Amino acid sequence: xxxxxxxxxxxxxxxxxxxxxxxxxxxxxxxxxxxxxxxxxxxxxxxxxxxxxxxxxx
Numbered sequence: 001x002x003x004x005x006x007x008x009x010x011x012x013x014x015x016x017x018x019x020x021x022x023x024x025x026x027x028x029x030x031x032x033x034x035x036x037x038x039x040x041x042x043x044x045x046x047x048x049x050x051x052x053x054x055x056x057x058x
Contacts, residue, residue: 007022008014012030016022 007016010026012026015026
């Protein structure tokens with residue numbers, strides 16, 4: 001990637017990680033997405049486990 005060229009893709013292998021502004025922005029973006037994904041996965045698994053336990057009690 002040349003200086004002044006725009007980002008063509010948000011994929012990690014296509015980003016210019018040597019530029020601090022890209023590193024901070026996309027690092028925070030991917031961290032937030034990972035936290036949200038982990039929270040969503042926890043909620044789905046917890047709801048599934050609770051529904052399985054409730055079905056056994058009925």
